[in-house]
Amino acid sequence: MHPGRSTCLAPTQTVSVDELKSIAKRIRRHIVQMTAAANSGHPGGSLSSVEIATALYFFPVEDLMTFRKLGGKLQGHTIMHKPPGVEMSAGALGMGLSFSLGHALAGRLDGRDYRVFCLLSDGDCQEGQTWEAAMASAHHQAENLIAIVDRNHIQNDGFSDYQRFPDGNGRRPQRPGGWVLKDGHTANIMNLEPLEDKWKAFGWSTQHIDGHDFEAIINALEAAKAHTGGPSIVICETIKGKGVSFMENNPDFHGKAPSPEQLEQALKELAD
């Protein structure tokens, strides 16, 4: 349940935004339940990317409770073709965009009209391979490739940049590099800004939206699909742990499961 995966899409089903919102809430309940049952996992990033993933496709709900279990379809990180719809093995960051570009180039070579969507995380955007692939995607004018960044500003050790950590006030700090906060989280691990300008400079068509607003996501994806001549990226501002108050913007839940009490509280907050 890390967000750095890619998928070739089936034709979009027609579903209303209200239905999508209800599906998103249900998915959030599944995420807290399955990570609690497994006593581990990555609930934070999964919660921040729910709207993006829901707008793209629906994941079958059976077998969710086998998450991280020996013999289950859902390992701690995704394995290609094990769960239905999973197009690549993930878990090591930075590999999704290259793999997606391969799909895009194959589609063009075969004269097929599918589009490839690649979901990237803050951490993915720190890997050198992502920028190798960014350069190559524009170079090969992969207009059938659309990347989406789940920009929740939090990663394994803490806060990616100065914008979200407590008392950071959103201002660029004077001291260079990152530092460890009193609670053990690292602040300003690797600043990605100006992220949109970076992708622009690499030759991508860019959009920057609220990643929890279904209408904004759908409009952005439609605009990206209409773009020709090169790849498109939608940077989605999201909140890690979205929908569960004590998980929101809290690095503790990057890779930790909720306790039974926390699960109960989370399900209360996520009730219809």
Next chain:
Amino acid sequence: MVQTARTEATRTALGPTLVRLCREGLDIVCVDADLGYSTSAVKFGQEFPERFFPVGVAEQNMIGVSAGLAACGKIAFCSSFAVFAPGHCFDQLRMAVAQPKTNVKLVSSHGGVVTGEDGASAEALEDLALMLSMPPFRVIFPADVVEAEQAIETAARTEGPFYIRTLRPKTPVIYDDSSYRFELGRWDRLRDGSDVTLIVCGELVKAALDAAEILAVEGIAGRVLNASSLRPIDREALLGAARETGAIVTAEDHFVHGGLGGLVAETLAEEAISQAARGVLSRKGH
């Protein structure tokens, strides 16, 4: 039949072989990280420009793009120097190729100390160890250009990950294409003997044949096995050599640990047969 008059670099086999196979209808694509002129991959790009994808000096991306193409049904070849691929991209080979068993064929040149004048940084002595550590990869180190062509064709026609190691300099051509057929998991017995077996791969196959000639003068009958198929190995040939000749010497242009020497030792250890390994143990000053 062994012929030795001609010399040719094994790296020259890649491009022309891919051109021939693609003309025959195989759905081949080639991803290149700015060394295709040296690995001969550009010859494929000249013939099939729409199937040739330069990605710049970016080996990690080269492996990822190849895996994506393979996932869409292509036979995805890529090439570089062995120090860069697998050197720069072990995790990409592990995650995007080995674990999901995507149909990617990495053919890297400039293996071994025979890379020579390019210096220590360019001499890959670790690539076979890296690739042998990932079981889904079939690992081939051809003895000459004829075997390299046949190994590349075998890789193209066999589903799953392959690593083929080629060399920079011209090396002796020992095989005749009309009489030799490379087979996965078969070690060719180039010379028979009952006193000792020389198990070798790559350009050292010719050196082993020369050594066997010298041994013969001293009355020692040396058997020579070409261990070009490092995975799968020819277990039957190896254990037969141990039983029938009682002594084994391995030689390779690679670190012994993790290479052919290690592979033979591991296999024989299971059968508790003694062995001596010859090859690179360490670099001076390292």
